[in-house]
């Protein structure tokens with residue numbers, strides 16, 4: 001159960017890109033007539049892909065698209081941990097902290113990234129490039145310690161691999 | 176090395192593509208089933224195979240299928256549970272990433288057996304890259320007439336959709352999964368009614384794990400009896416084991432059920448023992464929810480017989496001295512690991528993942544985490560250990576879904592077997608911060 005929640009202020013629905021809208025219509029079409037709400041998690045992923053996070057305005061727009069009440073979107077978005085309900089850095093590093101990863105050094109990995117980026121878990125670097133989060137088991141336990149960023153898994157991480165990964169992400173964010 | 180019924184071709188280059196998969200015998204079960212077998216005949220073969228659900232509970236798949244309600248004019252569904260969120264478990268990911276068509280083939284054959292014409296694969300959102308692999312494979316299956324209308328001229332129609340979760344362990348529980356698939360919060364439903372009667376959108380539904388569905392392919396191809404010939408007792412066939420923790424070679428292995436635990440941990444074909452010459456301290460053999468075993472109960476049962484990788488042998492001794500095969504998430508701890516720390520870690524996991532519906536689970540998991548945090552950080556008391564046992568009893572059996580039990584059992588087992596280590600954390604808090612307790616001694620009678 002996630003505890004953060006959207007602010008209780010009204011925000012006007014925002015528009016999504018043409019690409020996002022095409023994809024939204026595709027995933028809605030995967031479900032039978034009258035069951036469009038089943039596409040809601042797919043849609044929230046698509047929205048987050050476009051904006052990096054899910055704002056109240058975006059959720060209000062999702063509600064319009066699905067023809068449901070905004071609360072039905074909020075209650076879903078607040079339940080599932082993958083959705084960021086506040087702005088985040090360009091690269092969200094989600095480090096697994098659960099048992100099997102801890103056995104092979106996830107605590108050290110987290111400490112090392114904190115030191116390298118000079119932020120604590122939950123924080124974003126000043127340049128807005130990185131947010132560090134911890135998450136529970138990502139189904140990669142035999143390949144720990146590991147983290148996920150933009151749906152990509154970085155496994156069997158060492159200090160060297162983390163350095164390379166951060167450099168590559170910095171370079172990609174510049175171009 | 177033992178035979179592989181599921182992942183034999185996993186490392187064949189290009190096997191994720193339809194043509195390559197087909198060249199290696201893929202989709203034979205669909206041809207056999209749709210052209211030569213009635214749905215009931217398939218259910219019979221699955222019953223004969225003795226296949227038990229690979230998602231964790233080990234419920235006989237054939238029996239589950241025969242419970243599916245079949246009222247006239249009402250749609251039925253097969254839903255594949257690809258949520259794979261039990262810590263220590265990563266086998267379904269391997270299977271789907273390498274062999275997406277094996278899962279799709281199993282979905283077609285199984286859906287036909289159940290009379291489902293609209294089936295779903297619900298995959299955890301973090302596996303988005305695998306969802307893409309599956310989407311591509313599903314499109315290929317449609318293009319080759321294995322999905323859609325009138326499959327292989329049989330008159331049978333099937334639509335298959337893969338859809339993501341959003342990050343919530345509880346959505347691996349089958350009724351929470353169905354809620355999530357309906358676009359809601361993942362709050363488990365009261366049972367009865369069971370999904371077999373009222374499942375997705377109120378329609379009769381079978382929910383099966385990825386590996387269970389994949390196993391239907393060799394069962395239909397070779398026959399239920401051939402499958403049942405592998406393994407021992409009521410543990411038939413092969414099983415994917417996810418091995419993690421302190422092992423030389425962690426990873427996914429397909430084993431014949433009945434392999435000895437000793438061979439699995441130390442054998443050359445499997446995990447090759449513990450790195451850096453360290454000793455085995457403990458093992459959680461079936462995913463984070465099952466009881467932990469101290470080193471002296473891992474390769475031998477309390478009765479002194481060899482412990483085997485089967486549902487029965489891993490459970491030998493009940494909760495007093497045994498554990499469970501569960502999802503096959505096999506987690507190994509070396510002598511440097513702290514049991515209190517690990518128990519706290521798992522308690523934190525369950526507190527984080529409780530859906531919050533039932534007070535005993537919502538509050539109890541939070542309490543357990545706090546108390547274990549105290550113990551691990553040198554602030555605990557001896558009463559805290561009894562308090563944990565009290566909280567445990569208040570959660571166990573008092574919740575809508577088994578997440579509460581899953582949270583309570585590991586704590587109970589850790590205290591049962593490692594009480595001395597817990598007490599040492601209270602009596603020598605300074606020392607406990609600087610060194611590890613080491614191996615626990617076997618009680619004299621064990």
Ligand SMILES: Cc1cc2nc3c(=O)[nH]c(=O)nc-3n(C[C@H](O)[C@H](O)[C@H](O)COP(=O)(O)O)c2cc1C
Pocket residue numbers: 227228229230231232233234236256257258259260261344345346347348349350382383384385387388576577578581
């Ligand atoms: C808290 C909880 C989490 C679960 N997670 C999973 C999971 O990730 N994958 C899975 O296949 N089954 C999981 N299960 C078991 C399912 O409820 C269900 O028994 C299973 O999908 C049935 O499939 P099977 O009979 O083929 O094993 C979980 C159960 C509980 C109580």
Ligand code: FES
Pocket residue numbers: 096097098099100101102136137138139140141142144146262263264
């Ligand atoms: S414990 Fe880290 S991926 Fe499973």
